[in-house]
Amino acid sequence: MSTDTGPAVQELLPTQAWGLLESNPNAVLIDVRTKAEWSFVGKPDLSTLNRSVLEIEWSRYPDMSVNPRFVEEMIEAFEDSTPTQVLFICRSGARSMSAARAVQESLAGEMHRFDLFNVAEGFEGDLDSKKHRGGLNGWKAHGLPWRQS
Structure with a gap:
């Protein structure tokens, strides 16, 4: 019986993720949050890197059921190219x-x-003392490029 679990999932802080994306044109960032999160x-x-973020929902709003086609959609999104590194990001790092x-x-x-790779801290990071996200840690708090829809 095989005990091969496939490639290990490594964790990177947002700034490390950005550095990897900058240095490797074959690295891909997949945002696994919901359509509502992307919009609001x-x-x-990644436009300064001449790339786009792949948007593939891991779980679907409003019931947050897991997308049963997630892996298939990811492979389809790669089209004819195969990345050497795949990074996953969500709100805080758990879903990703x-x-x-x-x-x-x-x-x-x-x-x-x-x-x-999982992007630890995610896009918005942890809750601060006032129960707000986006200022304590995470992609946005580190001042990495982002845009509002």
């Missing part, structure tokens, strides 16, 4: 880790395709 909260902006682990499990036993 904003999203990472679940998505990355689902990809890891789905690829178990297959030929190693790419490295998997």
Whole structure:
């Protein structure tokens, strides 16, 4: 019986994720939040790197059921190119880790395709003392490029 669990999921802080995206044109960032979050909260902006963020919902609003086609949609989004590194981001780093682990499990036993990374802290980061996100840590708080829809 095989114990191969596929490529390991590594964690990066948002600034490390940005550095990896800057240095590797074959790295891809997948935002796994919901359409509502992309529209109302904003999203990472990779336009200065001449790339776009792939938007693939891990769970669907409003019931937050897991997208059963997530891995398939991800592979389809790659089209004819295969990235060397795939980074996952969500609001705080929890859903993106679940998505990355689902990809890891789905690829178990297959030929190693790419490295998997979860962006710790996510796009908005943790709640601060006033129960607000976006100022304590996360992509936005680190001053990384983002845009509002």
